[in-house]
């Protein structure tokens with residue numbers, strides 16, 4: 001049974017006798033090539049936590065004395081894996097309702113265009129979000145965050161992108177700000193106003209796409225920056241959404257206003273968005289289903305984290321996935337995320353994403369875990385705080401009820417997480 005723990009959580013914690021403690025410790029750079037395969041495992045491992053931070057990491061026998069001196073509450077992790085909490089670096093957490101009707105229609109053979117024409121698709125999500133109150137959005141998102149915590153996620157990037165006008169994009173960011181105050185998890189806000197062309201600008205109406213991009217660049221980004229409502233700006237670069245030049249304008253405007261960059265790149269077709277990410281030194285380029293070999297090599301040589309979201313390919317029933325294996329072999333800093341969203345990837349379970357990375361993209365289990373923790377932290381520029389278990393970092397941990405980390409993706413489709421610790425507090429699971 002899971003339960004929320006009371007205030008006694010502020011006492012020091014001593015997680016000990018872990019069968020495998022995955023430290024992910026290493027030099028302060030994103031993991032590439034063979035380093036992705038090195039989880040820094042300590043057998044019979046322990047972590048000592050105080051005041052929200054990791055004090056020491058090592059073998060149980062080495063840390064026991066210090067834990068007793070600090071009167072730490074001991075949690076026995078015998079037969080279990082202790083690892084950094086997952087960093088889910090790409091989500092569309094705040095939405096209203098669901099798209100379960102679209103899902104069934106698609107399974108019955110309707111095309112995306114037919115579903116959109118019948119009132120479904122992203123247009124439906126935009127209508128529902130505009131009609132929803134901030135409170136209703138908060139209630140739904142909070143329930144999802146609880147589920148994420150129960151599955152071992154401790155840091156979550158959250159994008160806007162269903163408001164698609166100034167008031168509703170700001171409303172979404174205010175919901176995220178409210179969630180940051182009440183949620184135990186760390187939320188990283190991203191402005192994705194350039195997610196879809198709003199219905200009122202389609203077909204050239206009201207000045208068309210250009211007028212909407214003007215609105216985003218001249219009103220929305222300056223206001224979001226002034227009020228510090230987002231850390232990142234993102235855009236959806238596709239022929240059905242925004243052209244490369246529109247995206248360049250949105251991203252460079254964001255840069256001028258102090259926002260860091262991420263980009264939805266090469267998902268449905270090859271647009272050049274990955275090259276734009278490199279040119280503008282984006283923190284992350286995401287999806288990457290349609291990279292050329294030259295794009296792939298250029299990304300591998302760059303500092304842009306290549307974030308793969310195989311949950312979207314799975315849910316859409318695609319037979320093809322991004323070339324994760326080749327990206328790793330070429331030297332790219334690869335990350336994994338859920339892309340949690342109502343249309344194409346309604347999963348919030350990073351453990352399932354690990355299984356997809358292994359089974360569909362030929363990651364090793366260790367590579368998948370590095371991509372879902374330390375490299376994802378780099379993509380959010382949070383690597384000083386999370387993504388590995390090292391002294392001085394935030395105490396964000398997940399305890400998995402398996403004695404070998406490879407069993408997390410191997411026994412796929414179930415939740416192995418029995419305990420989640422965020423900033424030194426047990427937020428999910430029993431600590432008996």
Ligand SMILES: [Zn+2]
Nearest residue numbers: 090092264339
């Ligand atoms: Zn997305």
